[in-house]
Amino acid sequence: DVADSKDAMTIVAISRQLPWLTKMFKALASDQDLPIDEVLRKMKPYNSWKKAPLLLPLGPEKGNSYLVIGTFGSWVTSKLKGKDLFISKYRKLFNL
Ligand SMILES: Cc1cc2nc3c(=O)[nH]c(=O)nc-3n(C[C@H](O)[C@H](O)[C@H](O)COP(=O)(O)OP(=O)(O)OC[C@H]3O[C@@H](n4cnc5c(N)ncnc54)[C@H](O)[C@@H]3O)c2cc1C
Incomplete structure (x- = not known):
């Protein structure tokens, strides 16, 4: 909830957020030579659920x-x- 991803603040929203977050952490871990902001720039931004x-x-x-x-x-x-x-x-x- 504290990340305020623009999803409704529910437990069910986590099922959409978690795969994106996992991808982001994996990208950060594998691109360790790049500065963090560059790794993040290469990633697709998180899109909240239109109708959860x-x-x-x-x-x-x-x-x-x-x-x-x-x-x-x-x-x-x-x-x-x-x-x-x-x-x-x-x-x-x-x-x-
Ligand atoms: C009454 C109520 C009913 C709800 N009913 C539903 C429902 O039916 N279905 C649904 O999908 N969602 C429901 N929700 C929403 C759902 O509970 C939240 O969206 C969800 O729990 C958010 O998860 P979170 O991990 O972001 O935060 P939280 O689950 O709030 O987790 C944050 C954790 O951080 C801990 N913490 C805080 N400060 C510190 C600190 N300084 N150091 C260490 N730990 C700290 C807290 O103790 C807490 O355990 C309900 C919420 C409420 C309040």
């Missing part, structure tokens, strides 16, 4: 989601997030 996805669960079964190709209702929102708020996904990521 948004998941809005209302309890485990209801809600609404905007997923770039369209807006979806309770069933899709529940399957994607509402049922467990990504808890099982993050437990898996942390090997719990």
Whole structure:
């Protein structure tokens, strides 16, 4: 959020920002002979999401989601997030 990339300040925006940031760090690491501002000038600037996805669960079964190709209702929102708020996904990521 503090970088103020012009994306909406959400966790989902990180999925767009991270690949760009990774590329930038890799370019900085591989072009160590060049000054930092020259490496950055060679890179494509970050373009924020024009219309970012948004998941809005209302309890485990209801809600609404905007997923770039369209807006979806309770069933899709529940399957994607509402049922467990990504808890099982993050437990898996942390090997719990
Ligand atoms: C109430 C609320 C609900 C939200 N709901 C959603 C949602 O449903 N979906 C969604 O996508 N986004 C949601 N957001 C937005 C989302 O939480 C933020 O966009 C996201 O967390 C930003 O990530 P970040 O890594 O930039 O910053 P943060 O997650 O804020 O991380 C910054 C970290 O830096 C630490 N820190 C600060 N100062 C120092 C210091 N001096 N030294 C060391 N560490 C420091 C902080 O403790 C913190 O851990 C919500 C935000 C709020 C406040």
